[in-house]
Amino acid sequence: MTDAATTTSGPVHDFIAKAVSDHPVVLFMKGEPEQPRCGFSAVVVQILDHLGVEFTGVDVLQSEELRNGIKAYSDWPTIPQLYVKGEFVGGADIVREMFSTGELKGFLEEQGLL
Incomplete structure (x- = not known):
């Protein structure tokens, strides 16, 4: 079985899918x-805290399978990754940009999360 096959199905994929469906806002990040445990993760946490949105953090440093699995799940190469109501929003740069334009706050309000 190839690495790609293990990241698009199986226990890691199921874990990620469950986390994304069970929690309205999920941040896959380095650390808690x-x-x-990285500056980009810290920035997204600060933005979410500033907006006052409740979110669940998932530490991808728990396992290499999880770290690689989330990248395959979203088809996005970097961490952190923010999901809102099952939808992939983006990484640190996108979240920061959305925050600075006010788009993130509006999106979270539309979703009934603020």
Whole structure:
């Protein structure tokens, strides 16, 4: 079985799909919301905290399978990754841009999360 096959199906994919469907806002990040372990993850946590949105953080440093699995799941090469109501929103640059334009706040309000 190839790496691509293991990341698009199986327990890691199922875990990611469950996390995304069970929680309205999920941030796949390095570290935990209380203690981010990379600057990009820290920026997204600060933005979400500033907006006052409740979110669940998933530490991708728990396993290499999870770290690679989330990249395959979203077809997005970097971490952190923000999901809102099952939809992939983006990584740190996109979240920062959406925040600075006010788009993120409006999107979260539309989703009934603020």
